[in-house]
Amino acid sequence: MTELPIGLGVIGCGWAAGEIARATTRLHALRIVAAFDADPARARSFADKTHARIASGIDDVLADPAVSTVYVGLPHYLLSPTVERALMAGKHVLAEKPLSLDAADARRLGRLAESNGLKLGVFYELRRSGTVSTAKRIFGDGEIGEPRLVRLRTIIDKRADYWGAPGAPNWRASREQAGGGVLLMNSIHQLDTLRYITGLDYVSAQGDVATFRAVADVEDAGAALLRLSNGGIVSIVASAHSPGANNDETIEIDGTLGRLDLPDPFGIAPLRLYRTETKVWNDISVERPDSHLLMLESFVAAIVTGGPVPASAGDAAAAIGTVNAIYRSGIERRTIDIA
Ligand SMILES: NC(=O)c1ccc[n+]([C@@H]2O[C@H](COP(=O)([O-])OP(=O)(O)OC[C@H]3O[C@@H](n4cnc5c(N)ncnc54)[C@H](O)[C@@H]3O)[C@@H](O)[C@H]2O)c1
Numbered sequence: 183m184t185e186l187p188i189g190l191g192v193i194g195c196g197w198a199a200g201e202i203a204r205a206t207t208r209l210h211a212l213r214i215v216a217a218f219d220a221d222p223a224r225a226r227s228f229a230d231k232t233h234a235r236i237a238s239g240i241d242d243v244l245a246d247p248a249v250s251t252v253y254v255g256l257p258h259y260l261l262s263p264t265v266e267r268a269l270m271a272g273k274h275v276l277a278e279k280p281l282s283l284d285a286a287d288a289r290r291l292g293r294l295a296e297s298n299g300l301k302l303g304v305f306y307e308l309r310r311s312g313t314v315s316t317a318k319r320i321f322g323d324g325e326i327g328e329p330r331l332v333r334l335r336t337i338i339d340k341r342a343d344y345w346g347a348p349g350a351p352n353w354r355a356s357r358e359q360a361g362g363g364v365l366l367m368n369s370i371h372q373l374d375t376l377r378y379i380t381g382l383d384y385v386s387a388q389g390d391v392a393t394f395r396a397v398a399d400v401e402d403a404g405a406a407l408l409r410l411s412n413g414g415i416v417s418i419v420a421s422a423h424s425p426g427a428n429n430d431e432t433i434e435i436d437g438t439l440g441r442l443d444l445p446d447p448f449g450i451a452p453l454r455l456y457r458t459e460t461k462v463w464n465d466i467s468v469e470r471p472d473s474h475l476l477m478l479e480s481f482v483a484a485i486v487t488g489g490p491v492p493a494s495a496g497d498a499a500a501a502i503g504t505v506n507a508i509y510r511s512g513i514e515r516r517t518i519d520i521a
Pocket of ligand 1: 278
């Protein structure tokens with residue numbers, strides 16, 4: 183039986199970890215007990231907010247008997263090796279997306295967790311937004327039938343310093359460290375969400391990417407066509423620097439019986455549902471539960487009850503495999519099958 187509150191060790195105290203800290207203050211079942219960041223100032227600031235012990239390194243976090251579970255919020259290239267170390271140390275792990283830069287590696291981590299009787303969750307918190315939960319229910323009720331054509335838009339206007347200071351690019355600008363740009367960093371949430379809502383998989387990809395404005399060796403723009411496992415088609419268009427973009431990350435699903443639009447998956451704008459039979463558009467309002475808090479609650483429940491995690495290594499493998507297939511399609515100029 184797992185004792186509550188669960189002691190959480192945090193590795194990487196950056197932006198994403200700050201959201202975990204915020205949500206954890208509202209969750210009595212989880213307590214941040216130790217934290218480590220390579221940047222001492224970040225570790226100090228995080229510890230000040232959470233009252234966590236500042237650990238001297240990753241091994242120190244993993245050796246702490248009060249830590250049964252680890253959150254890993256590191257740059258992409260460090261996620262997989264750190265998750266592996268934590269699993270080998272016998273800790274449950276909540277990893278930031280994308281978990282790994284490679285689908286086969288993500289699946290390997292999933293198997294490692296399972297064979298050690300540990301939980302490995304991936305922080306695709308959009309799954310717990312009010313909009314997405316409502317969309318999943320509407321879809322599950324059969325309101326729009328089978329998905330046929332889906333339009334995903336990831337249209338953002340990032341600040342220039344998102345990629346680092348002039349002359350000092352950060353890890354997001356590096357292909358080696360980030361693995362990719364706007365598709366891997368941002369669109370991947372929508373790709374995961376569409377799988378979550380519909381239960382369908384991506385089976386092939388054609389696409390291309392480019393770097394137009396970012397001082398980076400990853401893409402800041404891309405477009406792709408994906409084939410779904412039911413034969414449906416998904417178009418995706420992404421930009422990190424679309425001038426003036428604001429709240430323009432959307433999902434639209436045309437089905438055999440109607441259409442479901444998520445104009446604001448991360449926020450509170452109503453969903454829009456059209457049913458062909460009645461020829462009427464309806465606005466469906468949503469609450470905005472704290473998706474970070476709900477995601478953490480679901481992960482804790484998986485540890486306590488032994489049930490499934492809210493987003494698994496297999497889900498992460500599907501998402502990163504799809505993004506990598508788009509990248510490969512652009513390089514090889516052909517359709518790529520997604521394993
Ligand atoms: N789920 C979400 O909505 C969401 C949102 C933002 C970021 N993320 C993900 O979170 C992860 C981190 O992104 P971020 O925006 O917080 O980045 P960040 O740069 O703000 O934070 C990363 C932290 O890791 C630290 N770090 C780097 N190398 C380290 C090492 N070897 N050992 C210990 N600490 C080290 C850095 O000092 C920094 O504090 C990424 O995987 C990103 O995709 C997820």
